[in-house]
Amino acid sequence: MKSDVYYFTGTGNSLAVAKDIAKKIEGDLIFIPYALGNGIIKTDAKVVVIIFPVYMWGIPLIIERFIKNFEDLNDKYVYAIATHGGMPGVAINILEKVIESCKGKLSAGFTINMPGNYVPKYGAFPEEKQKKLFDKCGEKVKVIAEYIKTNKQGKKENNNILVNLLFSNLIYNHSAKNIAKMDKNFWVDEKCNKCGICQKICPVCNIDMNSGNPIWNNKCEQCLACLQWCPQEAIQYGKKTPTRKRYHHPNANISDILNQAKK
Numbered sequence: 001m002k003s004d005v006y007y008f009t010g011t012g013n014s015l016a017v018a019k020d021i022a023k024k025i026e027g028d029l030i031f032i033p034y035a036l037g038n039g040i041i042k043t044d045a046k047v048v049v050i051i052f053p054v055y056m057w058g059i060p061l062i063i064e065r066f067i068k069n070f071e072d073l074n075d076k077y078v079y080a081i082a083t084h085g086g087m088p089g090v091a092i093n094i095l096e097k098v099i100e101s102c103k104g105k106l107s108a109g110f111t112i113n114m115p116g117n118y119v120p121k122y123g124a125f126p127e128e129k130q131k132k133l134f135d136k137c138g139e140k141v142k143v144i145a146e147y148i149k150t151n152k153q154g155k156k157e158n159n160n161i162l163v164n165l166l167f168s169n170l171i172y173n174h175s176a177k178n179i180a181k182m183d184k185n186f187w188v189d190e191k192c193n194k195c196g197i198c199q200k201i202c203p204v205c206n207i208d209m210n211s212g213n214p215i216w217n218n219k220c221e222q223c224l225a226c227l228q229w230c231p232q233e234a235i236q237y238g239k240k241t242p243t244r245k246r247y248h249h250p251n252a253n254i255s256d257i258l259n260q261a262k263k
């Protein structure tokens with residue numbers, strides 16, 4: 001059965017999962033910002049897999065736009081995988097509601113615990129801890145791939161109902177409104193050599209260069225790709241990031257992230 005594997009990523013965790021799933025189910029790998037750049041999304045694939053990071057216990061804003069731009073989800077098996085840093089909150093639940101509002105049905109939704117990348121709150125996890133998470137991830141991806149290949153349905157991995165209510169109503173709904181403008185907290189320190197990589201790496205073209213200095217334009221997804229991949233570690237967010245260790249998935253490199261926007 002023809003399968004499309006759509007993904008969004010900032011630091012490579014969701015990319016690593018997407019590559020592994022695409023290989024195992026023999027699906028086509030498609031970067032969501034690229035698919036969105038072509039307008040309405042049409043596909044004759046019967047299976048659609050959507051892989052993305054959890055943001056603020058919910059889904060990245062771009063995932064909602066992506067689903068709303070799909071021509072017809074109604075006759076497809078739709079699977080979701082949310083990678084997260086330990087608290088997936090209501091990501092699958094929120095995604096399911098968006099899919100249903102577009103007359104689709106979520107066949108199953110999974111969460112995978114990966115190293116967190118939210119450097120405004122913490123630096124990169126120790127390598128040993130990362131390795132344990134990658135090992136577990138590998139095992140879980142095998143199970144999910146089998147589930148998708150056999151078109152099984154029903155599994156929805158969410159936190160319990162009380163946690164859902166708290167995170168969805170109080171926290172996610174409040175945070176989601178502010179995400180695009182949270183880039184006001186980025187700033188650049190003296191290490192910046194004006195290479196322009198941050199501008200090229202932003203998946204939603206939110207960065208312009210002004211006399212060689214990056215400026216952010218308030219349509220941010222908060223993926224942190226600009227900050228995490230700056231070769232000089234010159235991009236900071238708020239007060240605490242100058243001393244925090246940067247993170248990206250060990251199998252992702254800067255060319256993977258730069259080139260995905262072209263395919």
Ligand SMILES: Cc1cc2nc3c(=O)[nH]c(=O)nc-3n(C[C@H](O)[C@H](O)[C@H](O)COP(=O)(O)O)c2cc1C
Pocket residue numbers: 008009010011012013014015052053054055056057058083084085086087088089114115116117118222223224249
């Ligand atoms: C803006 C932002 C918000 C995040 N919020 C959460 C969260 O609520 N819960 C969680 O477990 N991880 C959270 N994370 C961590 C990511 O979900 C996790 O590291 C993910 O695997 C990163 O995927 P990527 O490497 O494909 O970008 C957040 C990360 C970012 C950048």
Ligand code: SF4
Pocket residue numbers: 188191192193194195196197198199212214229230231232233234235
């Ligand atoms: S990637 Fe880093 S060093 Fe290069 S222009 Fe952007 S902030 Fe400056």
Ligand code: SF4
Pocket residue numbers: 010183201202203204205206207216219220221222223224225226227
């Ligand atoms: S400005 Fe930075 S954090 Fe915002 S979407 Fe672009 S790369 Fe991601």
